[in-house]
Amino acid sequence: MQFELTREFVEKLKDLISLENAEEVKGLIDGLHPADIAETMEELSLEEAKYIYLLLDGETASDVLIEIPEHDRKKFLKILPPEFIARQFIEYMESDDAADIVGELDEEVQQEVLKEIGDIEQAGDIVDLLEYDEESAGGIMAKELVSVNENLTVQACLKQISEQSEEVDEIYYVYVVDDADILKGILSLKKLILAKTNMKISNLYNDDIKSVTTEAPQEEVANKMEKYDLVAIPVVDSIGRLKGRITIDDVVDIIREEAEKDYQMVSGITGDVESSDKVWQLTRARIPWLFIGLLGGILGALVIGNHNETLTQLPKMAFFIPLIAAMAGNVGVQSSSIVVQSIASGAKDIESISHKLLKEFAIALITAFVFAVLIYIFNYFYSRDSMQLTWAVAVSLFIVIVFASLFGTLIPLLLNKLKIDPALATGPFITTMNDILGLFIYLVVGNIFLNLF
């Protein structure tokens, strides 16, 4: 019952598949949860996975298909005929999953699959859902839900639920609507079970409902459900008509994906990769940011080349180049990631940008002062012979930390204002920019102190 994926299990399965022993393969995977089958399939080749798919019943096969990662699924759907996709997968799915799958297909295949769907109402639902932006509430909602008219009695309501509930996996709330299908409130199953059968729904439901509109971005949906601890949220159109509902399991996936995206951005990885991906996928995900880093390094070399006479006069300045660059980079990443995280968490923030910058300025001044003093003390002993160097390193470290902090805060805020993902400003981008800025400041300040003393 508690499945654990082991290398032995995968090996055994691969052997049985290569022997085309359908009976024993079935025996191994029978009774496994679709999520476990999906996890197992990720360890198999495309052909091996296909072999298993053909052994599964439609219900299980469609559940497994939803659980495997998108890029594997796309490859897999490519090798299957449209009528198989429609009959073996789509017809068993709830509308949100079905729309996701259809949306992943090529334009022409989409049309063919839609034509092959037997249930015209389901095909209509899918077409409706495909019209919404993929990352909006409309794009992630399911159309299947249990709704009842506010004028019904509990008894009539229970009857209606039993009719509607066949196509819904799990009921968390019953939605109450008026004659125009406008959402009026929600009713928990608990309340319904405990109520007398002749009571009217209008006297039972809770009208303090949290809902989202179809256009709401998915992050807003996630933040709302998280804030109000909701298991499902109804989706309404602009005049309040009930259009669908979003359940927490989809939102958990969104929260995880958003967090992973920001994490990968700050670590300089492009695209959605996992350690189990192929070598070339992982390499491709890493090269773009490294290339920017290389350009930054070349620019840095040019900056130093331009100030070569300073280094010639005070060669020991080269010793502290890595220190200045590293501090600039670290400070910048810290500042930017605090901003990005506060934007991502969706925490309502009534601090103005100027207030934020002012605060960051205060933090920067304290930090800069602390580290400038520390490095001054170090150099006071280590570089006794050159007070010019001691002063140049300390003063430029101070300036560098202040600038790196302000840039790190300002750039993601600006990107956000411009509706560009602020997470772009974290990681290698801000590090590289601050590296160069830091070098420039260091060499200019060094030059000033050379001429001062």
Next chain:
Amino acid sequence: MQFELTREFVEKLKDLISLENAEEVKGLIDGLHPADIAETMEELSLEEAKYIYLLLDGETASDVLIEIPEHDRKKFLKILPPEFIARQFIEYMESDDAADIVGELDEEVQQEVLKEIGDIEQAGDIVDLLEYDEESAGGIMAKELVSVNENLTVQACLKQISEQSEEVDEIYYVYVVDDADILKGILSLKKLILAKTNMKISNLYNDDIKSVTTEAPQEEVANKMEKYDLVAIPVVDSIGRLKGRITIDDVVDIIREEAEKDYQMVSGITGDVESSDKVWQLTRARIPWLFIGLLGGILGALVIGNHNETLTQLPKMAFFIPLIAAMAGNVGVQSSSIVVQSIASGAKDIESISHKLLKEFAIALITAFVFAVLIYIFNYFYSRDSMQLTWAVAVSLFIVIVFASLFGTLIPLLLNKLKIDPALATGPFITTMNDILGLFIYLVVGNIFLNLF
């Protein structure tokens, strides 16, 4: 109904509180969701927040208290007498929230609060829960749940549910147990509603249950609920007796927290801070990693100082110090964060460590080759006068990228084996280490090429 926090609202509230106009303050916050009141309170001073608390009824006050961030709550609980905490907050809470709050109090205050709780059974539940590790399933579960004996009929079951359900906020599943309280299966409310009243529970329930034991770490709970799309999961002891249940809203918080922790780690921030925190809190969170960066920079200066003769003979080598250091840092962060993320996602991974390292080695070789060639081409034109430099930079960049990748992969894997949070190895730590390593390799290789040509 859809509340939005504005600066005007907060200003108005502050004014009314300073005028001690209880009537109008109540009017403003009445009907707001506890999560909205909590959000508003974060903008108020401790005294202002206290004023509002005293106006709230116990039910709302306790819901608000759970919603505010832990460090604010701790400060707030410090200024309240134990009997107030027990009577106004704890008695209205479910056991998991109550145990969290009591767990946050100082040892002596804890005892006093427990004594003041009127319901001895609730006090017992809290004491039971406090014995579990805070980050285990036992530590996050609630004891309130609806369970029925497998031998009951649907009718008897419904009656028992209505008795038990008073103390449970929301019922998602009914747990079915045998006479020894061993968990046998679950029953969805949907099935219960649709079943005939004289049917036996033992014929209705689903025995394919996912559960966790009380000792399971919270990450395992989160991964399991996410993988199997569960809204609630039962918690059992080592012999399978039903002990409690964990609901998805608590797990969503855990997923968010874990992701934020890893994100802050990779960006070099210590402790749980938000952009809205005070200047000194934010500064304190940033200084530790910067200090390590500073030590790294100083070590870097010493490494360069030790190889000073190489720089004196080939001064242009200094130009490429930032490039080498930056590439080493970026590559290391990329490698480590891919490993950390795969560990955190809990994705079952049957690749062995040696296989991972081999794969990383392949990625590193390709990446290193690409960038070594690029920088060779650049220097072929830019540093025409010195083929020594051109070769030294390209060859050391190659070696540095390979080493940085392997370290970046190996260190988090090792930390994980040693049961230390592998996220510690991302961000400034790996950057700093790789900076120094990179410098060392660069100068040694430079020296070799100086003597070769």
